[in-house]
Amino acid sequence: MNLHRMLAVAWKEWREVVRDRLFFTMAFILPLMLMGVLGWGLSLDVENIPFVVVDHDNTPLSRDYIGHYTDSRYFRFRGYLADEHRIDPLLADSKVRLAIVIPPRFQERLLAGTPAPVQALIDGVFPFRAQTLKGYVAAINAAFSRNLLVKHLARSRGLPRTAAEAMVQPVRLETRYLYNQAIRSDWSMAPALIMLVLMVTPPFLTALGVVRERESGSIYNIYASTITKGEFIIGKLAPYAAISCFNILTLWIVAMQVFGAPFKGNAPFFYAASVVYVICTAGIGLLVSIWVRTQMAAVLLTMVITFIPAMLYSGMLVPIQSLSPEARLEAHLFPPLYYLRLTWGTFLKGLGPEALWRDVAILALYATLLWGIGWWRFTKRPGR
């Protein structure tokens, strides 16, 4: 391993990155931009759901019931409809996601102490949204019913209000949210996005860096030179890894300052773990660059093997426990799963190396394996 030759390649690569102005800005701006766009855009909160009402009863009680929806930030009132037939086209055109139908004699039935039906029609195209909406509607109905029932019992049996409440609801659940008390989705999203961005950008940079030389033919200079393949690989990829190591810091700052995520853990440990992760993901780019010959293919292949695992198999959006067995196996084959445990663990839970060393060890093993395969498969002979 000749340090001098390695540094020469690294320096040449660095100048190439700096002189390709678009590539240079992209290397630094793209990660931040991805973080910003996803941080603001990737919100799975179910809020502002447009809904319409068909109120056949039109009494104070039915309007009081509708008020529970109109006053909530989860719903956005789009008006009353005269009859049920108007609902279908609105739902089909996605103008509304929910329709509530109150039949006649709603107030009369309830005041007489009997149940009254209410129909809620939900657009089920997006199952997550439909599930959440079902939960909201159930919660509103339960609260409204409980209130009526307490009043009814208090009146008919002459009980004090608290006794009536205990009678209606003998058991209560007190829920505490840990690590993210306000359930702010940006607190959990921002650290997860560090994982996503560092999964996607380093392989892009490294794969394109190597394949670009192969496509333009300048790699023949390397083939003809005295440099060994190990020196070439390390020298070639060092600038890209360095850029990504710098990006860790900027992303970290954005996560905390812009998205307000708290950092409760051990900072040097987190940085060291992130460097291991970046080396690991840069290794993915190295492997891609060995398998493909054109930049186009490099890009698409990198996209396939980084973006989708990071998005869907890391536990960021979709819980690992609820994946199918094959998908769960696949999730454990990719590094994002382990790094996401590290980011959430250090950011939100305040855990340190003693709890998380295993994940770092797995990432380090992964990195060694990737770079080892990269070194083994890389060849200085043209025309494979």
Add this chain to the structure above:
Amino acid sequence: MRGRLLLWWLRLRVMTAKELIQLGRDPLLLIIIAWFFTADVYLAGSGISMELKHAPLVVVDLDHSAASRELIHKFREPHFRLLGEVAHPVEGQRMLDSGEAMLLLEIPPGFQRDIRRGLQATAQLRIDTSNTILGTLAAAYSAQIVEAYALELAERRFGTGRLLERAPVIDDRRRVWYNPNQTETWFMSISELLTVITLLSLMLPAAAAVREKERGTIQQLIVSPLTPTQVMLPKVVAMTLAILAGTAGSLFLILLPVFQVPVKGSLPLFFLVTAEYVFATAGLGLFIATLARNLGQVTLLVVLVMMPMLLLSGAWTPPEAMPEALRMVMPITPLYHFIEMGYAILLKGAGVDILWDSMLALALIGLALFLFGAWRFRRQLG
């Protein structure tokens, strides 16, 4: 006049054929395209679910009574998986920290006694909300479980069934349309297909155009009698054909036979809308091609353009949750209209009578993008 039109048509045909042949000679690219349309859509549809399933739950039962055990066993599969009991809350907290457990249910001493005396008994639940989606779902499900248990106890006291039949409560009749069982595979596979179409219709035309620049073959095209439009349009047409073929493959090999997506609307209409969308997005791709000098730059620009498009359109997230300002921008992105129409045609069975406004909007956006891309391209070539 007729001769010129014929010549124009001939050139278009020959150039389109050239693009298709060029695409066909890059086997790796073809494999990747095929992978996107089949395996990728399959993986997204089969493995992924945003439901709460088997969430690990650990219990600290300080009451050890019939009532506490009854409540604990209400938390069951498929939503929750009972890991077991621990003696002390500290041990439970450690399991939450390490991620072994996601929920910790704590039942205080005197739980059953309170219920017997007609007081309100309280159980405590700690939820790991580092993943907010799961956290909120877990909170909602456990609230529903405890609510149902409370109702059961209340009914037992009043005598079976009497409370609900003879009390002033809302009889909740929820109905979910278009996907009554909330089958996740339908949504996820269609969403992934639309994402793949977006990615490829940005990427393929842009790459085809930049590759000519990079290899210098563009000089040949410039000296040929072809006009810039005749150079550009065949690329778009060829890639549109390739993407439509891929979409058909995805629909007929994966979505319909494997996932049994119920196609309620008209498939020709779906393909028409897809073609319209691919054309619109290809205009954007050509614009990217004019900005970039090599494929590396194209990629970065594609990612830069695609991410906001995906997130602003409701491909992965409910579009209603966007901030007010972004919600105003949403109708400008072609994907927003395409996604609404895609689901409306495939799952809701909507026809032209309902969708005409979105189709018109998409056509206008497409035309604008295409003309803009063409204008930039022509200026650069000329």
